[in-house]
Amino acid sequence: MFKSTDRKVFHDDKELAQVTKHSPVKYPYRLNFYDRPPLYDVTVEEFETCALDRLRILAEIESSAARNRSWEELKTVTNKQCTNHLPLQTTGTQELLESQRRKDHLGHFVLRLAFCRSEDLRRRFIKAESTLFRIRYDGDNTEERQLFLNSRDFNWIPVDAAEKSKYRRELLASYSGSKNESVREQAFDTERYYKVKWTRVPDLVEKRKVFLKAGWAYVPGKEQSSIVFQEFEVHLAKALELTARSLPRLDEDSRLVPILDNLSQGFLAGVPSEWSGSGEAINGDEIKAEMVDDLAKRHFPLCMRSMHDNLRRDHHLKHFGRLNYGLFLKVLGLSIEEAVVFWRKSFDRITDDKFNKEYKYNIRHSYGLEGKRANYAAKSCQQLLTSGPSDHGCPYRHFSLENLQTALLSTYSSRGLTSADLPEIVATVKAGHYHVACTRVFEMTHSSFGVKKGEGTGGGESITHPNQYAAKSMELYKVQQDSAEKMLVE
The missing domain is CATH 1.20.930.80 (Transcription Elongation Factor S-II; Chain A)
Known part of the structure; x- marks a missing residue:
């Protein structure tokens, strides 16, 4: 082909x-x-x-x-x-x-x-x-x-003046418009009608907006779009x-x-763009290894926050967890030098020799410095959703509902999330709209920054990438900090 x-x-x-x-x-x-x-x-x-x-x-x-x-x-x-x-x-x-x-x-x-x-x-x-x-x-x-x-044949039959006059009372009874009777009749007199089989306009039949006669629905011109949409x-x-x-x-x-x-x-x-934003561009300073703990608490989505917490708890992450979290930090703005420092401190229960032999190569590889030297992109929400177990995938999909609610409260209660917010999130997860649930969590935990329900990351756009979540959170925080400093100066 x-x-x-x-x-x-x-x-x-x-x-x-x-x-x-x-x-x-x-x-x-x-x-x-x-x-x-x-x-x-x-x-x-x-x-x-x-x-x-x-x-x-x-x-x-x-x-x-x-x-x-x-x-x-x-x-x-x-x-x-x-x-x-x-x-x-x-x-x-x-x-x-x-x-x-x-x-x-x-x-x-x-x-x-x-x-x-x-x-x-x-x-x-x-x-x-x-x-x-x-x-x-x-x-x-x-x-x-x-x-x-x-330009198209929609197979509707224009109703002539005689037929419209014949059924005037019935047509007028189903005609919606002004509550003023004289105004409504005046609008009705100039309205054109079309006949179609009633099965073609079930929405209008349900709302009683058409007159039915012998299997035909008399559709006013202002409701003509219903025929087009159904077709x-x-x-x-x-x-x-x-x-x-x-x-x-x-x-x-x-x-x-x-x-x-x-x-x-x-x-x-959703369908994310290849995320190109970086922490350096947002904050004006390079992200250091020692900054990651604070950034995770303030700005990370649940998937990356869970990986970070597991890393701190176990002093280790499995291969795909290291890969996904490492690429996330790379795109966030963590340089290769700082990445090596971060992972070495995180894996503090192994020797330098073991770290250099078994882990350092993979860190450099993810930055395109080893192997085929490709510039690997961070994983999107879609890729995390379709990946495997919960230690490196999307918590909204892979966690049980009980564990998810516990994780949300323990992670975001300090950011304004309460148990009263959980039913809405759980309902969205049950419907299979995982990234929408993540977007709602973003809105709830950033309400103090002026983010309102339905706004998402701006203009109503949903979260489709972990770095999108973190970058927008960091941007909002920076704007708030700049505003506070400006007020102090004034």
Whole structure:
């Protein structure tokens, strides 16, 4: 399915396969039902990048649902994510608009491949994609939105004036609007109606917003979007089932399967960027080995704090615990020289000779100074969630609920977390939204810094990386300290 140049061509059916694969794809509208797959060549890198950027948005949408955000809050957070990762402008050069819509188109189809594998993944993907479509629909230019609707056959039947007059009393009874009767009737008189089978608008039937007659639902124009949203969901559900049946053909491609496996984990803990922040950049001073104890108490997420406490208790960590915690400290700003000092003092029950022979090489290796000299990144929440036992994974997933609550109180009670906060965290963990639980803990333990519920690390963004948690905590602390020093000077 890939050519020797590592380019991929998607073919759906025989008719589409006849389209010249190098011909440009036109996207006249921001809104898209994704009827046709991309028929052009893409590199493996573009294949993955487009999907990841889209997945960041969908993962944040699911996190928002788990956090019970209001519709307006959800739109704000999602629009911010779209601006950062998947902008779809309404104005600009034709080349810019085509490029943005091409990326949107490609990312959607790649994620179809990743999320068509099980009923649960398909359900979550449909819900997130439908929410994204609805947000775009609500924010779209009125004229362009109407052009998009006119370009598709939604199989609705316009209700003429005679039929509207015939059922005026019934239609008016279900018409929502102003409490002022004369104002409501005036708005009703100018409203257009459409007939569809009642099964296509179950949400409107449930809320009694439509008049039902002989199996038909009379939908007012202002509720027309309900038909569009339902059509989008039904269309996507059928497409995912079709994709699932075709997916086994990809098993032979060793380059695609690992990418799709990784993408399918995206709802588990969001999609982090490769974290590049450092403690030095935040604090202005290099992090020293003797500072780690204090930093752990003030700023570390539960996963890294647990590793640190285990290290202090046992004077040792198992291999993967050392690897994960060491990379975390490296990205936090601990230099290789200070890292060697930190680990040597931590392993104070072994001889220098044993430390140098069995541990020092691995420390230098993680900093890219030995072996293949790679610059290893710190593990993200997603990687910790999918890793093994609790001594180096995510406590929210691997700890029992009883142990988790005990760990939270013993770790964060001095930061304002109380037993009254635990039921909300436990409920989120039971629902499988582990990174959302971690985000709530961050908000609760940083309320004294002005962090409010729903804000996350800023702008509503959830925690998706341990270093993101620590860096934001250190940043807030520095701002507070600078403010206090400024007040003393004044």
